[in-house]
Amino acid sequence: MLNRHPLDAVIIGAGVVGAACAYYAARAGLSVAVVDRGPVAGGTTGAGEGNLLVSDKEAGPELDLALLSARLWRELADVLPPETEYEPKGGLVVAPDETTLKALRTFAEGQRAAGVEAAEVSADGLYDLEPHLARGLAGGFHYPQDAQVQPAQAAARLLAAAAAAPAGATVHLGEEVTAILRDASGAVRGVRTARRELLAPAVVNAAGTWGGTVAGLAGVTLPVLPRRGFVLVTEPLPRVVRHKVYAADYIADVASGSAALQSSAVVEGTPAGPVLIGATRERVGFDRSLSTEALRRLAGQAAALFPVLADVRVLRTYHGFRPYLPDHLPAIGPDPRVPGLLHACGHEGAGIGLAPGTGLLIAAALAGTAPALDPEPFRPDRFGDGDGQGDFHDPVDPADPAGPAGPAAPKEAAP
Template sequence: MLKRHSPDAVIIGAGVVGAACAYYAARAGLSVAVVDRGPVAGGTTGAGEGNLLVSDKEAGPELDLALLSAGLWRELAAVLPAPVEYEAKGGLVVAPDERALTALRAFAEGQRAAGVTAVDVDAGALRELEPHLAPGLAGGFHYPQDAQVQPAQAAARLLAASGAELHLGEEVTAVLRDASGAVRGVRTARRELAAPAVVNAAGTWGGRVASLAGAALPVLPRRGFVLVTEPLPRVVRHKVYAADYIADVASGSAALQSSAVVEGTPAGPVLIGATRERVGFDRALSTEALRRLAAQAAALFPVLADVRVLRAYHGFRPYLPDHLPAIGPDPRVPGLLHACGHEGAGIGLAPGTGALIAAALTGTEPPLPWGPFRPDRFDQPPPPQPPHQPPSAPPPHPPRRTP
């Protein structure tokens, strides 16, 4: 027999974005249930490095959300009852030549106008910030607002602090709607959760969840790999990456792209990312991706050339075509809200996203304008069909993910 329960909102997804939505909704006085087909942080969050970056975002709505979130992460690190390994390590973006440095300088000027602290670092001063950097770099920019958390811990701590009712290992099989089309809850194999609002925080499966509610959202998976070295002394002090990483983040290419992002951790291992490629939900190991990462990391930090790699892991970033997440109420389905499509920035953008969702649920003033994140912004009229040709079939659902 199905069990019934009636919170104020049901959040689908127990990653860091869903956890942040639960936390800020609870702070606003709402009762919340969180449902996930797997464990806490079992998807994209658990495969992330914990980046809280402003350095890789150009001036615009995503940077505004990142700055809001950066301030909220600092608050969370101080008030959460258990640690999330928050580390305000700062970022360092380096340029191999004068041409790249000129482009970085123009990029940084736009960021400064939006409120980012970007400090110009000449070639000689790079070694003062990172003594083990390769020689011959033209210069770079230091971003003291960049930080890091342990992502799985962060999701777990936020959920615990929210007091949300958790239903893990339960796949949502239906989004329930009334005769008018408005959301009235969700169904799993074990229970029905009646609620006037449902938040889609399902990460790479956000498109599938949207379709259960009768809405379209073009979320695609974008695979990425990370290398983990043996424990070392703190040879890398900041989050360090080359300028071409910024172009990779903004690219919509489906092909394999790689640009080393290198950072030390308090426990000793060095984390080396990041690759991007659209290969569906293919979990196969890509030796080419790993080879590129290792070579690029050693080019930035020659000291890493002879260091052992203990393991590699990978996950899928939830990608939307314009590189902005879908956040807020869906005007096509009353009671449905979205908080997905953050690609590789979900951990950094989670608190701001949660604050926006809480504002929508309570009808209060949002901390940022909704417009750029509207979930229905991808809607376009279908192209005209030639005479006597039947309409195109809808795209198939993506394959099921194993928990």
């Protein structure tokens, strides 16, 4: 016999975005359930490095959401346990030549107007911040608001805090959502798993890379596609890299819509010692095969940026899939095509950083209160019935085609 649980909302996805939605909804006094076919942080979050970045975002809606989220992460760092590993270490973007430095200067001017702290660093000043950088760089920009968390721990601790709230949150792991229930008028009334029905007037799609699949359960199209990325993990080292350091071309890669392999050096140390090296991007569906070309590019670019890494051993590599939407903005908020359906997915590689702001916007929509910023740019129905590019199809993960959550990945690095 199916168990029935009347709730204010059901959240599909136990990654960091779903956890943040649960946390802020519970804090607003709403009773919610979180359901995932896998474990906590079993998909993109579990393959995440934990970047909380404003440095890579141009002025606009995503940067506004990133700044809101950066403030919320600082607040969360005071209430979540130390296992979350919040580290406000700052970011450093470097330019190889004067032309690139000039472009970075223009980029930073727009960011400053939106509230970002960005300080230009001279060529000599780079080595005060990062002594092991390659010589001959033209300069760069320091972003003190960039930070880091341990993503799987952040998701777990947010869910625990949501469960401890007066309204409470329940978590159902290992349960695939097989149907989004709707009434005769088409409005949402809950979800069904193999074990139970969870009844609620609202369902939040926080399924990450599988957000398009979940949207399809409700009869709507959301063109979320997987974008694969690889990371190298070195042997433990002294803290030879102090900040999140990346070459300026990483910013262009993030904004690109190309399906081809792109790579740019992104290097950072960790408290445990290993250096993490990314980042690649390519749209190859859910192809989990190893790309030696991607790994070769990463290793070469990292050694060019930090020559000290040239002879360091790489202990392992792994990869994950970012939830990509064609305009590089997440889908956040109510879907007017299905009353009671909300989306919180499509953040690509920025989901960990944008999670608190997303959760706050979802909580406001559920509670009917004023949002912290204008949600209009994130409207889930902005793509209509397709993505406008003619290439969307519902992605299927060949390793696990059943539904919206991916297999766990090692949790100290990210694509």
